[in-house]
Amino acid sequence: MSCEKFTENMSAYLDGLLSGKELSEFQEHLSVCNRCSQEAEELQSMFSWLKQAGDVAPPKELRKSVLAELKKEQSSKGRRYLPGFSQAVAAAAVLIMLVVGNLSLLPPAPLSDTVPMRATYQEESGAETPPADAIIYTQEAPDNVQFSEKSELNSAAGSEPFPRRLALNLILIPLFLFFSLRVIQKRKEAG
Amino acid sequence: METDEKILISLCKRGDLSAYDKLMQRYEKKVYALCFRMAGNPDDAADLAQEAFLKAFRALPSFNGQAQFSTWLYRIVTNTCLDEQRKQARRPQLFSLDKPLNTEDGHLALTLPAEAPDPLATALSHETEAEIKALLSILPAAQRLVLVLRDMEGYSYEEIARILNLNSGTVKSRLNRARARLRDLYLKKEELFPPTVHLKGKEGRGRS
Numbered sequence: 329m330s331c332e333k334f335t336e337n338m339s340a341y342l343d344g345l346l347s348g349k350e351l352s353e354f355q356e357h358l359s360v361c362n363r364c365s366q367e368a369e370e371l372q373s374m375f376s377w378l379k380q381a382g383d384v385a386p387p388k389e390l391r392k393s394v395l396a397e398l399k400k401e402q403s404s405k406g407r408r409y410l411p412g413f414s415q416a417v418a419a420a421a422v423l424i425m426l427v428v429g430n431l432s433l434l435p436p437a438p439l440s441d442t443v444p445m446r447a448t449y450q451e452e453s454g455a456e457t458p459p460a461d462a463i464i465y466t467q468e469a470p471d472n473v474q475f476s477e478k479s480e481l482n483s484a485a486g487s488e489p490f491p492r493r494l495a496l497n498l499i500l501i502p503l504f505l506f507f508s509l510r511v512i513q514k515r516k517e518a519g
Numbered sequence: 520m521e522t523d524e525k526i527l528i529s530l531c532k533r534g535d536l537s538a539y540d541k542l543m544q545r546y547e548k549k550v551y552a553l554c555f556r557m558a559g560n561p562d563d564a565a566d567l568a569q570e571a572f573l574k575a576f577r578a579l580p581s582f583n584g585q586a587q588f589s590t591w592l593y594r595i596v597t598n599t600c601l602d603e604q605r606k607q608a609r610r611p612q613l614f615s616l617d618k619p620l621n622t623e624d625g626h627l628a629l630t631l632p633a634e635a636p637d638p639l640a641t642a643l644s645h646e647t648e649a650e651i652k653a654l655l656s657i658l659p660a661a662q663r664l665v666l667v668l669r670d671m672e673g674y675s676y677e678e679i680a681r682i683l684n685l686n687s688g689t690v691k692s693r694l695n696r697a698r699a700r701l702r703d704l705y706l707k708k709e710e711l712f713p714p715t716v717h718l719k720g721k722e723g724r725g726r727s
Contacts, residue, residue, distance in 0.1 A: 339695040371698055374705045378670050380647045386551035387565050391543045394572045395536050402534060
């Protein structure tokens with residue numbers, strides 16, 4: 329009879345995992361095979377030797393040092409990278425671009441346009457002291473020319489920067505909404 | 520108990536450290552014991568246990584509750600221990616911390632102070648402890664792990680299979696091999712540890 333099969337099952341036998349036919353076969357083999365029964369005895373003796381190993385207690389500072397390390401991580405990483413922090417920065421940047429872009433592209437924005445505007449103001453309100461540059465301008469340009477020029481400038485301000493403003497808003501507003509939604513989403517995810 | 524743990528885990532996922540303290544309190548004894556059996560000395564064991572608890576906290580958001588928390592945690596612990604063994608195997612070793620050191624003043628075993636107050640029992644258990652550690656350190660890490668889990672920490676085959684992500688047949692055969700190997704060493708331990716080499720060193724031997 330070969331011992332190999334029984335050697336393979338030795339651990340299962342010692343741990344009480346064999347039952348029925350397997351168990352009775354194993355017990356029968358042990359009663360006839362010196363080698364295997366000695367092996368089983370030696371293993372039992374080894375188990376009791378292993379049981380003499382004392383209980384080990386974790387050092388008192390184990391949890392403390394883990395918590396200290398985690399606290400460090402949370403304060404360095406956690407606070408700088410709040411959930412949705414980068415998205416919030418992006419949303420704020422887009423908002424600034426929106427405001428600045430719209431202000432700089434407002435219809436009366438171009439400098440040349442302000443001069444005739446002031447000139448008309450001076451004409452209408454009469455004797456008030458006008459700005460120096462306005463005087464120079466009105467002196468140089470006759471009224472009709474000034475008027476046509478003004479309307480031309482106005483139309484230029486209306487037709488050219490306006491599609492630019494439109495394009496700017498069309499791009500930046502959805503972008504702003506996108507980032508804002510991502511911030512809300514991230515905050516929700518973080519609970 | 521179960522729901523209590525679930526609450527603690529969900530608090531930990533939100534970064535609640537006091538909840539993690541409570542969770543660690545439940546498992547630190549088992550986690551540390553496993554690390555201690557794998558490392559063989561208290562300093563390395565404490566490092567391993569700390570490392571495992573840090574990894575577990577960082578990985579908690581990915582814990583979905585499909586496995587038992589204890590199984591999930593012990594898997595992190597065993598992986599941490601095995602990784603460390605691999606690292607140490609690559610490092611050139613000048614001397615082993617697992618084995619007692621011979622110094623001029625006698626035999627220096629790296630053991631924890633036992634809780635037993637009786638000095639004789641303490642000395643005896645220290646000696647056995649040192650032998651167990653030394654013999655275990657000879658086993659390949661994978662075998663040692665299975666043997667420690669089963670014969671020292673008392674986990675069942677199924678639990679070990681789940682922790683190590685192996686099938687129970689592999690656990691059985693690996694345990695069988697580990698036990699056979701340790702038995703050989705155990706039978707030769709008188710040769711490996713001559714009884715004359717006593718913990719108390721020169722004094723003890725002189726008198727007896």
